[in-house]
Amino acid sequence: MQIQDATDFSLKYTLESGQSFRWNRIDDAYYGVVEGRILKICQVGTTLRVESSTTEDKTTFVPFLRHYLDLDRDVPKLLAAVDNDAYMHRALEKLWGMRILNQELWETVASFILSQNNNISRIRGIIRRLSERFGEQLTFGGYVDYSFPSPEALGATTEAELLACGTGYRASYLREAAAAVVSGEFELTAVKEMSYPEAKRELMRRKGIGEKVADCICLFSLGHLAALPIDVWIKRIFETLYLRRRATYPEIREFAHGYFGDSVGYAQQYLFHYVHECQDWADAEHLSLIETSVTAAAENRKSVAN
DNA sequence: TTCCAGGAGAGAG
DNA sequence: CTCTCTCATGGA
Numbered sequence: 001m002q003i004q005d006a007t008d009f010s011l012k013y014t015l016e017s018g019q020s021f022r023w024n025r026i027d028d029a030y031y032g033v034v035e036g037r038i039l040k041i042c043q044v045g046t047t048l049r050v051e052s053s054t055t056e057d058k059t060t061f062v063p064f065l066r067h068y069l070d071l072d073r074d075v076p077k078l079l080a081a082v083d084n085d086a087y088m089h090r091a092l093e094k095l096w097g098m099r100i101l102n103q104e105l106w107e108t109v110a111s112f113i114l115s116q117n118n119n120i121s122r123i124r125g126i127i128r129r130l131s132e133r134f135g136e137q138l139t140f141g142g143y144v145d146y147s148f149p150s151p152e153a154l155g156a157t158t159e160a161e162l163l164a165c166g167t168g169y170r171a172s173y174l175r176e177a178a179a180a181v182v183s184g185e186f187e188l189t190a191v192k193e194m195s196y197p198e199a200k201r202e203l204m205r206r207k208g209i210g211e212k213v214a215d216c217i218c219l220f221s222l223g224h225l226a227a228l229p230i231d232v233w234i235k236r237i238f239e240t241l242y243l244r245r246r247a248t249y250p251e252i253r254e255f256a257h258g259y260f261g262d263s264v265g266y267a268q269q270y271l272f273h274y275v276h277e278c279q280d281w282a283d284a285e286h287l288s289l290i291e292t293s294v295t296a297a298a299e300n301r302k303s304v305a306n
Numbered sequence: 307t308t309c310c311a312g313g314a315g316a317g318a319g
Numbered sequence: 320c321t322c323t324c325t326c327a328t329g330g331a
Contacts, residue, residue: 018312112312119311122329168327173314210314231312248321272312309331319322 001058003048003065008076010097011043014069017273019101019220021111021124022148031140033131034068035104036147038140053140070099070223075266078225082260082267084297086289087241091274100269101220105188106181107148108221109203112213113173122166129165130154151181173208180206196224211249215265225265228256237271240282241290259297 015023015030023032029042038053050065066072083089115123127148134149134157154162155178162171180186186206191199196218203214211230218227228234230249238252239245242259260267275281 115311116313117311117326118313118328119330122311125329163327166328169325170314170327208314212313216312229312232310233312250320311328311330313326315325317323319320 001050001056001061003050003062003071004046006043006046006048006071008097009046009069009071009099010095011041011048013095013098013273014101017098017269018120019269020103021120021127031143031145033138033145033147038138038143038145040140053138067102070102075099078263078266082263084259085293087286088267088270090289091270094277095270095273098270098273100225100266102223103221105192105221106151108217109177110154110174112216113177113208114167114170115216116170116208116213126166133161133165151178154178155182170208177206177208192222196226199224200227219265225263227265228253228268233272233275234268237275241287242294
């Protein structure tokens with residue numbers, strides 16, 4: 001199966017930017033588990049070659065994939081709207097084509113509950129062990145992986161079993177969220193229909209889901225591009241580059257929304273991954289990129305909006 | 307060995 | 320509202 005028109009798309013940056021924890025690169029192909037099947041995806045130019053471990057109906061599989069990879073959104077247009085300064089411009093150039101995935105809701109809820117006060121490589125390890133232990137085995141040629149565990153599977157475990165997978169103190173958060181989904185108290189299908197503020201508020205009713213994790217779920221699963229997950233890196237980025245002072249989370253949120261607008265979630269993802277790819281992200285040369293343009297860019301945005 | 311990581315909850319002020 | 324302390328884990 002192929003998608004021929006993957007223009008302005010980078011499989012590498014999309015799958016390696018810390019929004020999904022389930023992809024592995026082997027040579028030039030990416031292997032991952034998406035909603036109960038193993039996918040192998042390979043990008044050559046603007047063509048994506050996709051293979052699945054299960055038999056797929058092309059009429060539904062292609063739209064499913066396009067939505068997962070956010071290929072049906074006019075991302076270049078939206079990125080133009082956040083291209084406000086020379087620093088952001090450099091991030092956009094380096095990571096051009098990175099898109100924000102639309103991932104399955106339960107897996108995203110569970111994954112980002114596990115992400116708190118944790119690092120990406122360790123989150124990946126926890127999710128792999130949970131899937132091995134509580135998911136179902138999938139095979140694709142010689143490649144073996146496991147589906148993400150259902151709410152039923154995780155809700156029925158003990159915290160000791162979750163701890164054995166390395167979840168740490170987040171075990172109770174995960175188990176309780178899973179049990180709430182099973183009982184019907186936590187309605188994921190309803191959350192999908194909600195606006196961004198409603199969905200965020202509903203998600204934050206769960207123990208272990210605060211503002212940052214709720215924003216990750218809204219952005220990486222529900223397609224709410226106004227969501228702005230502020231982790232230690234995003235805080236550091238805005239304090240160092242844009243505000244040039246220590247700032248509270250509400251201050252950062254207010255500035256970022258005013259500066260980048262409705263697609264601040266996309267802007268955030270480019271900045272987040274750029275500083276992870278680039279050790280000298282805050283050297284004098286980089287700092288000068290914003291100094292010269294932040295004021296003008298803010299004025300420009302305001303005049304465009306009016 | 308200490309520090310850090312896509313933080314959140316509980317408590318105090 | 321803001322600040323602080325704690326939480327389990329393992330790689331750097």
